[in-house]
Amino acid sequence: MPEYPQPTEQRALELQSNYNTILSKVHQLNPQTQLVAVSKFKPSSDIMALYNIGVRHFGENYVQELVAKSQELPQDIRWHFIGGLQSGKAKDLSNKVANLHAVETIDSLKKCKQLNDARVRKNGEVVNVFLQVNTSGEEQKSGFADEKDMEETIAYLLEDPSCTKLKLMGLMTIGSLAESTGAGADGEDENRDFKKLLEMKKTLDEVYKLDLQLSMGMSNDFEQAIKQGSTSVRVGSSIFGSRPTKST
Ligand SMILES: *Cc1c(COP(=O)(O)O)cnc(C)c1O
Numbered sequence: 001m002p003e004y005p006q007p008t009e010q011r012a013l014e015l016q017s018n019y020n021t022i023l024s025k026v027h028q029l030n031p032q033t034q035l036v037a038v039s040k041f042k043p044s045s046d047i048m049a050l051y052n053i054g055v056r057h058f059g060e061n062y063v064q065e066l067v068a069k070s071q072e073l074p075q076d077i078r079w080h081f082i083g084g085l086q087s088g089k090a091k092d093l094s095n096k097v098a099n100l101h102a103v104e105t106i107d108s109l110k111k112c113k114q115l116n117d118a119r120v121r122k123n124g125e126v127v128n129v130f131l132q133v134n135t136s137g138e139e140q141k142s143g144f145a146d147e148k149d150m151e152e153t154i155a156y157l158l159e160d161p162s163c164t165k166l167k168l169m170g171l172m173t174i175g176s177l178a179e180s181t182g183a184g185a186d187g188e189d190e191n192r193d194f195k196k197l198l199e200m201k202k203t204l205d206e207v208y209k210l211d212l213q214l215s216m217g218m219s220n221d222f223e224q225a226i227k228q229g230s231t232s233v234r235v236g237s238s239i240f241g242s243r244p245t246k247s248t
Pocket residue numbers: 038040061082083174218219220234235236237238
């Protein structure tokens with residue numbers, strides 16, 4: 001048995017309690033919804049605290065950080081890449097992360113092809129992909145904003161014979177802050193970003209005969225997201241505590 005970095009007992013109990021609190025809220029709303037623990041900026045020992053109680057789905061935002069963690073942690077962790085994917089990083093992501101389960105932030109055909117081609121060259125296993133959609137239209141948000149671009153990417157994923165290493169699993173969005181705090185919701189509970197993603201899913205399911213998953217909802221808005229059809233929520237700070245703000 002390799003020795004993995006372990007948390008103190010106190011930290012382990014704290015994280016396990018936080019995780020179980022979130023998980024029971026998730027399951028109360030929908031027992032089928034996946035909870036992905038977002039561990040960016042948190043040490044590997046924090047991940048082990050949850051791994052030790054059976055958690056396997058973790059989300060990371062930075063390729064270098066994910067590569068380092070995946071190399072020192074158990075190989076059966078299912079990693080979700082949820083960060084902005086720079087073109088040059090697709091190769092490292094594909095080739096240096098053991099058990100890359102899903103890339104949730106595909107927002108261009110170009111990145112899709114780069115990821116597939118890196119995977120083909122390495123003869124790696126198939127990776128699940130989510131297409132990120134900019135549902136709020138905010139300029140600083142990534143994601144497909146143009147339907148035609150998205151259709152081209154879907155056609156590549158489903159019909160191009162050279163696309164052998166990617167599986168279209170679903171759609172992903174980051175709801176706008178205004179929607180998640182209710183400020184933009186016209187006094188109603190419904191989050192318009194989540195509603196938009198669900199409507200896109202329904203249309204695409206019908207056109208392409210799919211059953212797309214929906215990755216939407218974070219610490220602030222995961223309960224609302226599940227009520228609106230989310231099948232995978234990405235929760236970080238409510239489990240691991242607050243993060244240092246990134247200075248870029
Ligand atoms: C950081 C991050 C999360 C987790 O956010 P919290 O508010 O800490 O739960 C979820 N999704 C994405 C894409 C993120 O970057």
